[in-house]
Amino acid sequence: MLKNIFEIAGTALTAQTIRMNTTASNLANAGSVSPTEEEAFRAKRPVFRALVDQADLNAGFNTLGGVKVKAVVDSTEPVRKVHDPGNPEAGEDGFIFLSNVNEVTEMVDMVAASRSFQNNVEVVTTARQLMMRTLDITKA
Numbered sequence: 001m002l003k004n005i006f007e008i009a010g011t012a013l014t015a016q017t018i019r020m021n022t023t024a025s026n027l028a029n030a031g032s033v034s035p036t037e038e039e040a041f042r043a044k045r046p047v048f049r050a051l052v053d054q055a056d057l058n059a060g061f062n063t064l065g066g067v068k069v070k071a072v073v074d075s076t077e078p079v080r081k082v083h084d085p086g087n088p089e090a091g092e093d094g095f096i097f098l099s100n101v102n103e104v105t106e107m108v109d110m111v112a113a114s115r116s117f118q119n120n121v122e123v124v125t126t127a128r129q130l131m132m133r134t135l136d137i138t139k140a
Contacts, residue, residue, distance in 0.1 A: 011066030
């Protein structure tokens with residue numbers, strides 16, 4: 001049973017690490033500009049899926065109850081178009097396209113991912129402590 005706790009918490013730690021990495025990438029690209037809408041950076045969002053059925057065990061996961069990142073998708077929010085003919089990235093019409101990254105949203109997401117990561121570390125720590133106490137009881 002304790003093995004399941006470690007595996008479930010491990011899937012959560014992996015998922016939250018991916019979430020924090022995508023947030024870091026989004027923040028790093030928040031100020032990027034492009035000459036065309038198609039080339040503009042779009043914020044990335046991880047899509048999580050719960051591991052809850054037998055097919056997940058058949059797919060190589062050791063236990064049910066965890067989470068996996070199903071995909072990392074582009075945000076559907078529109079990019080911003082700004083007239084800036086002096087910008088070296090401006091197109092022939094003098095417009096640049098800014099990323100659709102909302103820095104406030106990214107910071108909120110980063111805090112939420114960090115808290116979730118910390119909570120799962122606490123789960124692992126508590127399970128380890130319970131295991132150690134159980135071993136101490138059996139020695140007596």
